Amino acid sequence: MALLQPLLRLLLLRPPPPPPQRTPHLPPPSASTRRVAAASAAALLLLAAASPPPRPARAEPGGGEDDVDETHVVRLFEGASPSVVFIKDLLVVAQPRGRDGRGAQPVYDEEGGATVEGTGSGFVWDSSGHIVTNYHVVAKLAGDGSESHRCKVFLEDSSGTSYSKEGRLIGYDTAHDLAVLKVDVDGDKLRPALIGTSRGLRVGQSCFAIGNPLGYEHTLTTGYPIGG
Known part of the structure; x- marks a missing residue:
């Protein structure tokens, strides 16, 4: 009996267990609810079919x-390239005296044995045949008192030939490394060439140079101005 009393007190002090929860009873969906659900599902299917x-x-x-x-670069090259010329400074050689007794004739053609002393680039200044180039390209021609040098200018016509x-050589300025040639061409x-100005150039802009370095005709080089 003494052991049952503490056990009864412990059972009386414990809270009663919670009542069991009941699952709520939902009424069956009405006909209108079923129609809305079917329409929504059909709309989703249509959107999925319409979107690839x-x-x-x-x-x-x-x-x-x-x-x-x-x-742009290709068009620039094609438009400006015909205005650029290739210049060769040739050392004249003389053909041996002929059997007819006539004197030796000067030859300034490479096929005839003339020596290429230097090459360079220039551009057509006007329709009168003036060509602007660097003085160092034709320096030997300028200082040639014996007329043993000739200058050969290679041009392109409108068809690219x-x-x-x-x-x-009609003039030069050694201080600015400039020279002017004259060719007899229609x-x-x-x-x-279309002459512009460098006044508006800024460091970092693209620049393109068309020339004939090391004898390679009509090459294109790109770069940037690096100083004012």
């Missing part, structure tokens, strides 16, 4: 900024 699946990203050929830049003419066969 996403395609993997790919690079489209042409039309990019790089293509636009390349096209290359031809050559002898260039006569004005309609010449393409004078």
Whole structure:
């Protein structure tokens, strides 16, 4: 009996267990509710059918900024290249005296044995045949008292055909490394260069140079101004 009393007190002090929860009873969906659900499902199916699946990203050929830049450079070269000339400073050689007794004839053609003393670039200044180049290209021609040097200028006509003419030195400025040649060519066969100004150039802008370095005709080089 003494052992039952503490056990009864412990049972009386414990809180009663919570009542069991009942599952709420939901009424069956009405006809209008079923119609709304069916319409919503049909709408989702229509949207899925109307929207094509996403395609993997790919690079489209042409039309990019790089293509636009390349096209601009190509057009610039094609437009300015006919105004650029290739200049050769040739050392004249003499053909041996002929059997007919006539004197030796000067030859300033490479095929005839003339030696190329130097090469350079220039551009057509006007339709009168004036060619602007650097003085160092024709320096030997300028200081040649024996007339053993000749200058050969290679040009392009409107069809892109290359031809050559002898260039006569008519003036030069050693301090600014400039020289002017004259070729006898019909004005309609010449393409004078469009002369601009360097006043608006800024460091970092793109610049393009067309020339004939090391004897390679009509090459294009790109760069940037690095100082004012």
